[in-house]
Amino acid sequence: MSKNNSPFEYFYQVPSAQQLLDFAFSKASSKSASLPKTLPNLEKIKRKEMKRIETSKDILTKKVKSIIKSVPNLDTLPEFYRRLSHLLVNNDDLRKNLGRLNGTLPIIQRLERDYKRKVTYQRTSKQCAAARVEYFGRCSSVIRKQSKTLQFLEKCRIDLMQVPSVDLILPSVVIAGYPNVGKSTLVGKISSAQPQISEYPFTTKQIYLGIYYDKFGSRYFQVIDTPGILDRPMSKRNYIEKQAILALNTIATIIIFVFDPTAASGYDVISQIKLLEEVKQIFSEDLEIPIKIVINKIDFATSDEINLLLSKLTEMKLISNSEDIIRTNAKDGENVDEILKYLLKFFKNRDFRR
Ligand SMILES: Nc1nc2c(ncn2[C@@H]2O[C@H](COP(=O)(O)OP(=O)(O)OP(=O)(O)O)[C@@H](O)[C@H]2O)c(=O)[nH]1
Ligand SMILES: [Mg+2]
Secondary structure (H helix, E strand, O other), rough: OOOOOHHHHHHHOOOOHHHHHHHHHHHHHHHOOOOOOOHHHHHHHHHHHHHHHHHHHHHHHHHHHHHHHHHHOOOOOOHHHHHHHHHHHOHHHHHHHHHHHHOHHHHHHHHHHHHHHHHHOOHHHHHHHHHHHHHHHHHHHHHHOOOHHHHHHHHHHHHHHOOOOOOOOOOOOEOOOOOOHHHHHHHHHHOOOEEEEEEOOOOOOOOEEEEEOOOOEEEEEEEEOOOOOOOOHHHHHOOHHHHHHHHHOOOOOEEEEEEEOOOOOOOHHHHHHHHHHHHHHHHHOOOOOOOOEEEOOOOOOOOOHHHHHHHHHOOOOOOOOOOEEEOOOOOOEEHHHHHHHHHHHHHHHOOOOO
16 A cells, blocks of 8 residues: 555445355356266266355355455554544444454355265255255355445445545644635645645545645645634534544644634634634644644735734733744745745654654
8 A cells, every 4th residue: 555545445346245146156157177087977066066166155255355355454544544434434333344244254164064065965966956056045145144234334435435645654734724714725835736635524625635845856744724624613513523633633743823814714813813722722732733823814914903913812822922923925925935944944853754
């Protein structure tokens, strides 16, 4: 697996019980044993039927094992993916269903042994064929009992395809701030190329992922925009959104919190400051993930608006020095290089690799 792919990309399509059986039995019926010409007729037939039984067992067990193997191992998955997967499909249900499917393997194997033995006792070719048909019937019923499990796994696969591919090796800059303050514009300006867009589980919006390449063309850090996730007070969030935030917790190296000091975004500065306090609580209190504050839309904001915001931030002890705040006009890219300079210095000064 490449480090840039979601582990769930390799969770292959899960067949229905019927597809699984059709596949195994049609292959088994076309298989014939290579037999010495001198063998008595009945013995030839017995061997042929035993070969069919064995082949169908081989195919069924191989298929079942490959389904189980294609599901990423939840216990070794990075926490970010484990949390998102739990949100989407409930990891305990996934484990239980995998266990149930795995339980068919010894049954199919036991049936193979029993019915191969049964074939050896038969006296006519008709009886041999009947024993093999009976074996197919018993296997069918074992597999059919897994119909719901197979459907569940296929649904999991479809749901898990939504999980965004983030690079867990690269440091992650997570952008937070109220809607309309200029987060996406900033992500676009910080990234070296057009940000990728993918679905973020359970939000109607998407996650924007930008990559910054260093001068040698290597991926240096990623910028993650979080519409619908870090743009509202916690009290307005449902369980799922709170969990999605917890997933972000596991990958964020640094947060950039964007303010719009004007009334243009539609949110007053007090609400924006409250959100900053919450983001600080979630990301910085225990985890000590630093937050860098950016005041955006300086082309448009009056100095009174900017000063009001700065004095409120100081008053609430959220900043100690207003010089630390980067002021940008993301629309025209003005001062965005200040953010870049800050980030490059920040990453250079610490071992950010997780
Ligand atoms: N004048 C001015 N407009 C800006 C600036 N940055 C962003 N905008 C504009 O503000 C609007 C919102 O910008 P977005 O980047 O979409 O804001 P956002 O925070 O991503 O919004 P959501 O995705 O809804 O949360 C757009 O029309 C931008 O062109 C800026 O620095 N100055
Ligand atoms: Mg946006």
